[in-house]
Amino acid sequence: MNKKQIVGLIAAAVVFVFVYGSSMLIQSFAGQSQQGGYFNKLLSSMEDPSVNFPTDPFVGVIPVEGTIQASSSSSSLLPEEGYNHSKTLKLIDSLEDDSNNKGILLYVNSPGGGVYESEELYQRLLKYKENTQRPVWTYMANMAASGGYYISMASDKVIANSQTWTGSIGVIISLTNYKELMDKVGVKSVLFTSGKNKSMGNGGVDMTEEQAKIFQSLVDEPYENFVNIVAKGRKMSAEKVRPLADGRIYTAKQALQNNLIDGISGYEEAQNQLEETLEESVEFYTPSSSASPFASLFSLAKQYNRSDAEKLADLMEIKESGVPMYYAAIGE
Numbered sequence: 001m002n003k004k005q006i007v008g009l010i011a012a013a014v015v016f017v018f019v020y021g022s023s024m025l026i027q028s029f030a031g032q033s034q035q036g037g038y039f040n041k042l043l044s045s046m047e048d049p050s051v052n053f054p055t056d057p058f059v060g061v062i063p064v065e066g067t068i069q070a071s072s073s074s075s076s077l078l079p080e081e082g083y084n085h086s087k088t089l090k091l092i093d094s095l096e097d098d099s100n101n102k103g104i105l106l107y108v109n110s111p112g113g114g115v116y117e118s119e120e121l122y123q124r125l126l127k128y129k130e131n132t133q134r135p136v137w138t139y140m141a142n143m144a145a146s147g148g149y150y151i152s153m154a155s156d157k158v159i160a161n162s163q164t165w166t167g168s169i170g171v172i173i174s175l176t177n178y179k180e181l182m183d184k185v186g187v188k189s190v191l192f193t194s195g196k197n198k199s200m201g202n203g204g205v206d207m208t209e210e211q212a213k214i215f216q217s218l219v220d221e222p223y224e225n226f227v228n229i230v231a232k233g234r235k236m237s238a239e240k241v242r243p244l245a246d247g248r249i250y251t252a253k254q255a256l257q258n259n260l261i262d263g264i265s266g267y268e269e270a271q272n273q274l275e276e277t278l279e280e281s282v283e284f285y286t287p288s289s290s291a292s293p294f295a296s297l298f299s300l301a302k303q304y305n306r307s308d309a310e311k312l313a314d315l316m317e318i319k320e321s322g323v324p325m326y327y328a329a330i331g332e
Contacts, residue, residue, distance in 0.1 A: 051094060051287045058283040059103045059274060060095040062088060067327075068113025068121065068147045083110065085117050089124055091287055096128050102282050103135040104128065105274060106155065107267075112146030112168065112327040115222045122229070125154035135277065139270045140164040140261070145249060147326035149260075150226060153233030157277075158261045159270040160252040167255060168328035169230060170247035171223045173215055178203045222324050234259055249328065 053060075066082035095101045104125070112118065125136050138144070138152040140160035145168035152158050160166060182189065182204055189204025200211040207215075227245050231238045236259060244258055255261045265273070271284050 051091065053094070053098050053287070054100060054283050054285050056283060057100055057102050057280060058285040059105050059271075059278075060091070060101055061105045061107055061284055061286040062091060063107045063109075063286065064088065064121075064148065064151065065107070065109045065141075068110055068117050068151070070114070070117060083113075085121070088121065092124050092128050094287075096132055101132075101134065102278055102280070103137070103274065105271070105284065106136065106138040106152065107141060107286075108138055108144040108148045108152060109141035110145070110148035111143055112148050112150070113325065114147070115171065115324045115326055118147035118150045118326045119225075122151050122154050125151065129154070129156075135274070137270070137274050139267055140166055140252070141267075143328070145328035146170065148328075150229060150326050153229050155233070157263075157274075159263045159265055159273070160255060160261050161266065162252050162264050164252040164255075165249050165328075166252065167244070167250035167260060168247055169226055169241075169245035170326075171219045171226065171324050172247075172327055173219055173324055175201050175215075176203050177207065179206055218324055222326070226326065230260075 064083055068083055068085070070085045092104070095104060106125075128134070129136055135156045136154055138155040138158045140148075140152070140158070142161075142164065144152055144160070144164060144166045149166050149169060179189070189202065191199045191202065191205065193199050196208075197211055197214060199205060200207065200214060223245075227238050227241050230236070230245065231241045234241070244260065250258065250260060252261065252264045256264055263270075263273075275282055
């Protein structure tokens with residue numbers, strides 16, 4: 001055996017020991033997490049480090065990218081991607097408390113999301129404006145539709161890229177009914193309920209006319225709220241907004257023609273406009289936080305401890321959620 005072969009064997013052995021040892025450690029921590037939740041608390045503290053803001057005047061850039069919904073899981077070995085609802089709300093709190101912060105620039109690239117989360121973020125932005133008297137602007141990237149447009153209505157000014165798709169003002173509930181398929185294969189859904197409408201939306205039974213009306217009412221109420229939010233944000237009457245709010249997507253040019261946005265420009269130009277409005281030189285700072293080097297390892301341990309039901313829930317597509325959504329279901 002030559003020298004290169006010996007070195008290769010040693011390297012392979014080191015890798016094996018590290019991987020095996022890490023696996024055992026992970027499973028050990030996962031087991032401990034079932035006994036009092038100490039591990040989950042430790043992981044939570046490691047995944048939520050504080051953000052260090054600039055010491056000079058700055059505008060906080062808040063990215064809202066992906067589906068606006070509460071995170072179902074933080075157990076990933078990879079860096080966190082997409083929208084994180086709880087962290088975004090905490091970030092706004094931190095910006096409000098920082099005296100060097102001069103405003104917020106929302107960077108929206110989202111097809112929308114949950115009615116609840118969209119409303120919560122919208123209200124939090126309004127609270128920031130009321131408490132600080134600082135401006136909130138929105139810049140729309142590829143898409144700022146439905147819930148992505150909804151949250152933009154908290155802004156003092158809305159600017160879109162020339163290629164932005166926006167609008168989709170409306171509400172959707174998506175369900176799947178597979179009763180015909182079940183009938184074909186000889187499978188029957190058996191349900192024991194406390195009332196005739198308790199099983200409404202179940203995919204294994206036919207929906208009654210009454211249940212369809214109930215679901216429609218669950219759409220109509222948040223839709224009226226959406227129309228009023230747009231009317232308030234764009235300083236228009238609800239009667240003028242309603243014809244525009246049929247769920248359609250608008251290009252940036254169409255949105256501008258309909259007074260749904262204030263302007264069309266590139267991102268840097270939008271920053272320059274906001275800086276001119278502030279009448280002072282500011283840094284545009286996108287807060288980012290890096291978790292502890294050990295956080296990814298512990299996240300994997302948390303993954304070991306999740307039930308099959310939790311993992312399955314993570315795989316469910318948003319369009320089949322069965323709850324009202326401010327969501328642009330393009331191509332679905």
